[in-house]
Amino acid sequence: MGPELARDVAAECQVEVTREQLAAIEAGWDLTRRAALLDPPPASIEALGVLRRQGVRIGVLSNTHALELRSWEESPLVALVDVVAFSHEIGACKPHPLAYARVLARLGVAAGSAAYVGDGSSDELVGARSAGFGLVVLADEAASRWAPDDLPRLQAQADASVGSLTEIAELLDS
Structure with missing residues (x-):
């Protein structure tokens, strides 16, 4: 804050x-x-590494302001993602369609062939669905920390739910 x-x-x-x-x-x-940013969960680092080795292009879309990102360039996450789209830089916040369009354009990927993974905050799952993402995934573990009582509603907004990012590679293979 x-x-x-x-x-x-x-x-x-x-x-x-x-x-x-x-x-x-x-x-x-x-x-x-x-x-x-400086000490993300090791399992998340490993999961992103697996996806990268599989050739999956990874983008980050985050509702942020400059104060929140003072440590971004020092984060181990930087080397694991292809593009970032921070709302304060792109001029649009989730769930606005422009936010999703900007990250997809930077990735060079059509929405229908992309998967969106999020914790459901900022109505992002509804926004991803409206933006045409082919697969919308709820990260249950993260969602249960910020909105435990809202988990059933968020799960209903997603095509699939995963307990952690380590399950994403398996989900994309299926």
């Missing part, structure tokens, strides 16, 4: 937040994002 979002949430809740508190929120958010 960046300072703007923290400020907006505080205003909506009618809570006063000091400049120092906003700075602490930003620092905590930065540490969390840094850790996620």
Whole structure:
């Protein structure tokens, strides 16, 4: 959560937040994002490596702002993906069709021959379906962390669900 979002949430809740508190929120958010980018789960790294060795082109589409990506270039994920499309750079957020179109264009792939894998946040699965992705996959493990009560609804939006990224290669082979 960046300072703007923290400020907006505080205003909506009618809570006063000091400049120092906003700075602490930003620092905590930065540490969390840094850790996620610099130390992703080893199983995810392995799964992406398997997909790369199989010749699968991999794109990342993320609703972000510049503060969240200060550590992106240092991430081991950079070497494992072909293209990135960050919303603050491409001018569109999920679930807007333009966001999906931009990542597909960068990959040079038609939507119908592409698979979209996500945790269901930002209505991304509905957006991927509307954008014409041939396969829409819910990453259950990630979804269960942010929306455990919403899991059945999210699963219904997907063609398939996987417990972790390690199952993606098998799913694509079937």
